[in-house]
Amino acid sequence: MSKPRPKTLVEALELVADVEDKRYSHLIDRKQPIVEVTYGALFRRARRVAAALQERGLRHGDRVGLIIPDSPQFVDAIWGTMLAGVVPVPVYPPMNIGKLDAYIDNTTHILRKSGCKLVLTDGRVKPILGKLLSQLPALQAIEVLSKLVEPFPENAEMRPVEVKPDDIAFLQFTSGSTSRPKGVTLTHANLIANVSAIGGATGGISITENSCGVSWLPLFHDMGLIGFVFAPIVNGAAHVRFISPLMFLKRPAVWLQQLSEVRGNITFAPNFAYGLATQRVKPKEIEGIDLSSVVVAGCGAEPIQYDTLRKFADYYAPYGFKSTAFLPCYGMAEHSLAITFVGLGDDLQADVVDAESLTAREAKPATPEQVASGEGIIKVVNCGSTFPEHELKIVDDEENTLGDREVGHIRLKGPSIMRGYFEDEENSKKAFVDGWLVTGDLGYTVDGNLFVCGRSKELIIVNGRNFYPQDIEWQAYQIEGVRKGNAIAFPIHDREAGRERVVLAVESRAPEEQSARIRGEILAKVLESLSLRLDEILLLPPGTLPKTSSGKLQRTKAAQMFREQQLRGQTKNNSWQLVKHLAQSRWAYVKSALKR
Amino acid sequence: MSESNRTYEGVLQVVIKHLEDNLEDKPKAPITAASNLVKELNLDSLQSFEMVADLEDHYEISIRLDELQDVETVAEVARIVHAQIQAQA
Numbered sequence A: 001m002s003k004p005r006p007k008t009l010v011e012a013l014e015l016v017a018d019v020e021d022k023r024y025s026h027l028i029d030r031k032q033p034i035v036e037v038t039y040g041a042l043f044r045r046a047r048r049v050a051a052a053l054q055e056r057g058l059r060h061g062d063r064v065g066l067i068i069p070d071s072p073q074f075v076d077a078i079w080g081t082m083l084a085g086v087v088p089v090p091v092y093p094p095m096n097i098g099k100l101d102a103y104i105d106n107t108t109h110i111l112r113k114s115g116c117k118l119v120l121t122d123g124r125v126k127p128i129l130g131k132l133l134s135q136l137p138a139l140q141a142i143e144v145l146s147k148l149v150e151p152f153p154e155n156a157e158m159r160p161v162e163v164k165p166d167d168i169a170f171l172q173f174t175s176g177s178t179s180r181p182k183g184v185t186l187t188h189a190n191l192i193a194n195v196s197a198i199g200g201a202t203g204g205i206s207i208t209e210n211s212c213g214v215s216w217l218p219l220f221h222d223m224g225l226i227g228f229v230f231a232p233i234v235n236g237a238a239h240v241r242f243i244s245p246l247m248f249l250k251r252p253a254v255w256l257q258q259l260s261e262v263r264g265n266i267t268f269a270p271n272f273a274y275g276l277a278t279q280r281v282k283p284k285e286i287e288g289i290d291l292s293s294v295v296v297a298g299c300g301a302e303p304i305q306y307d308t309l310r311k312f313a314d315y316y317a318p319y320g321f322k323s324t325a326f327l328p329c330y331g332m333a334e335h336s337l338a339i340t341f342v343g344l345g346d347d348l349q350a351d352v353v354d355a356e357s358l359t360a361r362e363a364k365p366a367t368p369e370q371v372a373s374g375e376g377i378i379k380v381v382n383c384g385s386t387f388p389e390h391e392l393k394i395v396d397d398e399e400n401t402l403g404d405r406e407v408g409h410i411r412l413k414g415p416s417i418m419r420g421y422f423e424d425e426e427n428s429k430k431a432f433v434d435g436w437l438v439t440g441d442l443g444y445t446v447d448g449n450l451f452v453c454g455r456s457k458e459l460i461i462v463n464g465r466n467f468y469p470q471d472i473e474w475q476a477y478q479i480e481g482v483r484k485g486n487a488i489a490f491p492i493h494d495r496e497a498g499r500e501r502v503v504l505a506v507e508s509r510a511p512e513e514q515s516a517r518i519r520g521e522i523l524a525k526v527l528e529s530l531s532l533r534l535d536e537i538l539l540l541p542p543g544t545l546p547k548t549s550s551g552k553l554q555r556t557k558a559a560q561m562f563r564e565q566q567l568r569g570q571t572k573n574n575s576w577q578l579v580k581h582l583a584q585s586r587w588a589y590v591k592s593a594l595k596r
Numbered sequence B: 001m002s003e004s005n006r007t008y009e010g011v012l013q014v015v016i017k018h019l020e021d022n023l024e025d026k027p028k029a030p031i032t033a034a035s036n037l038v039k040e041l042n043l044d045s046l047q048s049f050e051m052v053a054d055l056e057d058h059y060e061i062s063i064r065l066d067e068l069q070d071v072e073t074v075a076e077v078a079r080i081v082h083a084q085i086q087a088q089a
Helices: A009-015 A039-055 A071-083 A097-114 A145-149 A188-199 A222-235 A245-250 A253-261 A271-279 A306-319 A368-373 A425-430 A469-477 A512-530 A555-563 A572-583 A586-595 B008-022 B045-059 B074-088
Strands: A023-027 A035-038 A063-067 A087-090 A118-121 A141-144 A168-173 A183-187 A212-215 A239-243 A266-269 A296-299 A326-331 A338-341 A350-354 A377-381 A391-395 A408-413 A436-446 A449-455 A460-462 A465-467 A482-494 A499-508 A536-540
Touching: A009 A039, A009 A071, A009 A188, A009 A222, A023 A039, A023 A071, A035 A039, A035 A071, A039 A071, A039 A145, A063 A071, A063 A097, A071 A087, A071 A145, A071 A168, A071 A222, A087 A097, A097 A168, A097 A183, A118 A145, A141 A145, A168 A188, A183 A188, A188 A222, A188 A338, A212 A222, A212 A253, A222 A239, A222 A266, A239 A245, A239 A253, A245 A253, A245 B045, A253 A266, A253 A271, A253 A306, A266 A271, A271 A296, A271 A306, A306 A326, A306 A377, A338 A449, A350 A368, A377 A449, A391 A436, A460 A482, A460 A499, A465 A469, A469 A482, A469 A499, A469 A512, A482 A555, A499 A512, A499 A555, A512 A536, B008 B045, B008 B074, B045 B074
Parallel strands: A023 A239, A063 A087, A063 A118, A087 A168, A118 A141, A212 A239, A212 A266, A266 A296, A296 A326, A499 A536
Antiparallel strands: A023 A035, A168 A183, A326 A338, A350 A377, A391 A408, A408 A436, A436 A449, A460 A465, A482 A499
């Protein structure tokens, strides 16, 4: 039986308005009972929010910021704003009081850029946001959601609003940056296309009325929001169990326990989470769990490490986990969420290639001798193929389409692709070449399957969190002795640790005896403001860092020089260790390939 | 577990021991009650989550993460854990 495909998310919610046997449930804390919300109840809660927003004077197309840590309320707010035709702008909530200045700066930027008239939040966060009002003339008020809806009865009616497929559904600000997040503008048509493809039987994960999802992903981020709030409603899944992200980070075992408890079939997480679940979960925490119900364990949002997933599969095999459940995927906010999936039920596959060949922009299969010795090889995980009606191509620097096993830039086309960046013509223009979306990622294809090699953008991703090098550098400039405008941050892939190592190179005129103080202060400053631990800090004499003729810092080149040990000041001990990692780093090879 | 471990002083020693055993960068000065978790001990967010989970296991208590939002020093961690032990006694 084919389900009617809604044209907007609003229509999707209206279609489940009477459904009382399917639900979201939220695990917030071990001390609190699980909050159950049927789809019918969700519709009524969302309609109450919509009625309150209408009463408050919000109209079709207005933007409202959502800064709500608590998941049931966040879900009410996102659906409620959309029902009223208002555009929600999710903003991550403050995680730590200590980093408030950077947080407020970032939030101010997002709210200003999106022109939010109202911010919905909760009672704990509201006092922190007080400063925003004076800085943002367009912002009329910051309201606590529960207070805003209080005067309205639970079955409050709202004035009907006609929401069309081409209307903006929500703005997803690219995460991680404290200086310039861009508002990815997604329409209802974009999101319906993407979540229908995700849930589809062809190329998707075949979500059915029996499907049960489990997610600890933050809801202010695309993977959690689109994948577990929107997709289940549009595809009619039976149940989604949400776990608070902080709860997962504190005790990763809770993810596996919940999958077992609700007999979850579908879960998604970035690579680092599978690593945490292997390293930080003690056998006694997972005694007796049964993961045999899991048919999709998606992995995306950051580079996928074959070895991390393999270890997870081995660790959890005695608990019924099947490695065929792994579903490596490729995605990005500009493409709504998902771009490629591997086939359902396919086992984890890595393409073992000759590392050296990548420097010539080719992904040559490794020889049997290389595979046997493990030397000079790179395992690139198969991320699968695109959905129906969606296209992908690999091009060289001149936009010529490349063939199988030729490494180049990934370009995309199709109904899931964003309209552009919100009120940012310049960046929106740059995002497309001849109608194809520029992903900023590098990869190659084999028989229609995509293999992602790395990011050609400069974004640094550590444990699923995104950092822009500019933000790290800016923190360094606050330290006495660092030459302003002369610092470069870049990632170096560490295969053994299965993560990015972050290196910061700064120029300084300070005498040698101050080096330890400067290093220590930079480390503490970056840790304090960004919660990021730098792996290595290089102090260099003035004029060492590579710059363009116009004086712009060259980050990619600095990273390459670092790998080739051309940056003076690299301490021998550290570098040797690093060079060993780098010898096998596919990131290093691909980057140097593209420099040629 | 002996009763003395459940006093504030006892908890403080357990917190310090956890940090000594688990910190990646060994601190230059000995860890004391006044040590600042981020500025002096370079504790990152994952490590702080791990510390909380360990202390919960050790004392069989449960700590809400928002209770820890304002914490800056080792002593403050010990105070919250100690308060929780008493509340759940």
